[in-house]
Amino acid sequence: MKQLIPWTSEEIIKATGGAAVSGKDKHTFTGVSIDSRTIALGELFVAIKGNNHDGHAFAEAVVEQGIKGIVINKQKAGELLCDKLKNQDVFCIEVDNTTKALGDLAAYNRTRADVSVVAITGSNGKTSTKEMANAIVSRKFDTLSTTGNLNNEIGLPLTLLKLCSSQKWAVLELGMNHPGEIARLAEICKPDIGIITNIGRGHLEGLKTIEGVMNAKGELLDGIKPDGTAILNADDERVMCLARKTTRNVIYFGLSENALIKASSVEVNKNLTSFVLKLPDDSIRVELNAPGRFMVSNALAAASVGYLLNLSAQEIKSGLENFAPVKGRMNITTLQNGVTIIDDSYNANPDSMEAAIKSLAGLKGKNRGALVAGDMLELGIYSETLHKKIGELCAECGIERLYATGQFSSDIAAGAIIGGMDISSVFTGSQEDILSDMTEWLRPEDWILIKGSRAMGMEKIVVKLKEWTGRSAGLKKAENKESYTNNIGKVNL
Known part of the structure; x- marks a missing residue:
């Protein structure tokens, strides 16, 4: 098991900007959890209010289990037995918003871990692209990647809080269903490389129009570090519209002639999609263990990451061919x-x-x-x-x-x-x-x-x-x- 970076009470206060209301003596925690059912002794409990449950309702229960640190919403402080927490030497910190505090802890962890980040968004293909990119980057670097579909304002922080000091890269998926969400996720993960796979007709209820989707996905570009790079789909006219507005470095992938990373000779059969991957200085045939021409676009986006990281064509090929389709996706x-x-x-x-x-x-x-x-x-x-x-x-x-x-x-x-x-x-x-x-x-x-x-x-x-x-x-x-x-x-x- 890889060792997580421990947390001191001082770091928690610094990361969240919260105020300690009990347990002001020095404490150290082995990790961060939001789930009272799976929290381990030594971890810090952040009480998140979700759609179905409010973590504050379980705060006292986790203390009874032996947990020595909790983060709560200051509006909930009066409902909890703070005197009882003080008597048990529990480090309790109150913040304005515990969901934001979780993200702030993750942003702090991302910075102190000193990793580089690939952040991936788009209407389709995010997860497959993430898995392919992780398979490629992992050929050369110790890499953390989003597990499952943990791609929102709670899931992304939970991923970043799993960073270990040995890891050099994190490959992350960013999802959204309303304006401003990608901007916040990018603020948390601070991408060195940002990918937009495509822009389509998803989440129109919250974003109203396809232009609204485009603008929401485009928030990623402003979140990329000033010296970072955007990897963009040259075959998607709305992505290209965003490309014309960004000040970040850009490389393009796709089937069109102006793409730097492209494919030719695409063939699809029952279980495989094969194509010739064309890099600026090399070409190599790739056989993906997944059907569908659309998978080629995902593979090109992932291959672009490998190219930026100076992996060889053979290393990129090996990563792509090691990819297995995600459960429930083709x-x-x-x-x-x-x-x-x-x-x-x-x-x-x-x-x-x-x-x-x-x-x-x-x-x-x-x-x-x-x-x-x-x-x-x-x-x-x-x-x-x-x-x-x-x-x-x-x-x-x-x-x-x-x-x-x-x-x-x-x-x-x-x-x-x-x-x-x-x-x-x-x-x-x-x-x-x-x-x-x-x-x-x-x-x-x-x-x-x-x-x-x-x-x-x-x-x-x-x-x-x-x-x-x-x-x-x-x-x-x-x-x-x-x-x-x-x-x-x-x-x-």
């Missing part, structure tokens, strides 16, 4: 009965859904293909229109069957029917209804893509399908076919 599995599942269930927005549907159309070849689509959330007033376009795209791409579930399932269905898909090939209903019908419809050599926003829980369908071993697997057949037909009949075309 994972391909062929079942024993010959049905192939494309599990892209982790999340969805209109652009990633479009890319996945086009990948399905290409991968299935002459075989039958089906889409199981869940709602794409946070699209605001554009929800109906953008869901209809997904249905239209299914028809345009020759997808043989469409399943849709969720609040906007009728809009997806309407789009498919408008696009020319036969009404008998369009099914809306619950996940259970879809599974019942689908396991009757599927036959060997069929391909099925499963995708929807995180909150839709589309991975449950993937799990059920993997448990299913054939037409006689015993899954209950849908009993509500008449209701299904009537629902389609009510679609507003």
